Amino acid sequence: MTGPGPTPLDRRVREEIATRGPMRLDRFWTIALFDREHGYYTTRDPFGTEGDFTTAPEISQMFGELIGAWFVAAWRGLGRPSPFLLCEIGPGRGTLMADILRSVRQLDPDMMRAARVRLVETSDRLAARQIEHLSRFDLPIVRHRRLDELERLPLLLVGNELLDAVAIRQLRFSDGAWRERVIALGPDGAPQLSDGGPMRSVPAALAKLGRPPEGAVFEFSPERDAIVASIAGHLTARSGAALLIDYGHAASGFGDTLQALRQHRFAPALDQVGTADITSHVDFERVLTVAQECGVAHGTLATQGDFLLSLGLLERAGALGAPLDEAGRSAVTKAVHRLAGTGPHEMGALFKVAALSSRALALPPFSS
Secondary structure (H helix, E strand, O other): OOOOOOOHHHHHHHHHHHHHHEEEEHHHHHHHHHHOOOOHEEEEOEOOHHHHOOHHHHHHHHHHHHHHHHHHHHHHHHHOOOOOOEEEEEEOOOHHHHHHHHHHEEEEEEHHHHHHEEEEEOHHHHHHHHHHHHHHOOOEEEEEOOOOHHHOOOOEEEEEOOOOOOOOOOEEOOOOOOEEEHHHHHHHHHHEEEEEEEEOOOOOHHHHHOOOOOOOEEEHHHHHHHHHHHHHHHHHHHEEEEEEEEEEEEOOOOOOOOOOEOOOOEEEEOOOOOOEEEEOEOOOOOHHHHHHHHHHHHHEEHHHHHHHHHHHHHHHHHHOOOOOOOOHHHHHHHHHHHOOOOOOOOOOOOOOEEEEEEEOOOOOOOOO
């Protein structure tokens, strides 16, 4: 019995390597996820139980409602700017923005009237679904492909599970030198990770980590840095606040976190190109460093569990479950544990929340 045949992107990657030589990991990543014809995000709906992974907004409406409440408090703390941009980058199905808008509409109608809703999305397919999902709010909603297309207005922005999908590069320490990991063709003609030659220069962030052990891997992402810098630059120039939520580590370090998911299971990252989500863990120390270098006055980090609990997750769960039957209350309880718990398959400790603001705000995680 044979497995699935090569995908169009399998053939493209092999042909490019055969013609041009070994391929950098970030080049492969961009082809696999964002190729206009066959890329993972341009051809698939990856979210939910029938997709390849489930994000926090799909687990429970409480996640987006609490972020909506955070934005209301942030808007007030920023002096109630009007108009302002209420923006999500990488909005998925539009579920998170829908829950945010519902909270804002209920908590502060003045803020709702001042908001200019913006979605930053590269996929035409996902953008159409997002607009359709949000049409019930009867608001003018504008989609942009890039952050630099946003109007020059105060900004409130959220990016949930965005940065993990941004291409990375990997260096590996071998025989006394750092070498960039590249994708080459093995003896059987299949792509495989290999080490390039010794590097003459390496990222400055490596210097503070000390001498690495043999085989250590260091990940960095110029593309991720550019996204954070763009957000930070807007906040610095026009004022505002942002939440960047993702799985990752609080301190820079060594480690190979490249992974792929297909149907909620780990899959080989180089196989069946274009059919699996490829991600890595976010270096949140680097996120905050880049933001501060770009002039953001206030930046801090919390675990997702601490962040949601400090915003009243338990109280919201109690209110949501009160009118429900036992099965309904049990589902709400399970959602709380999934969002804020610290056990296996729970998001509370693994996921982090980086909060950035152009001025001091008396709300979590700044005040925690």
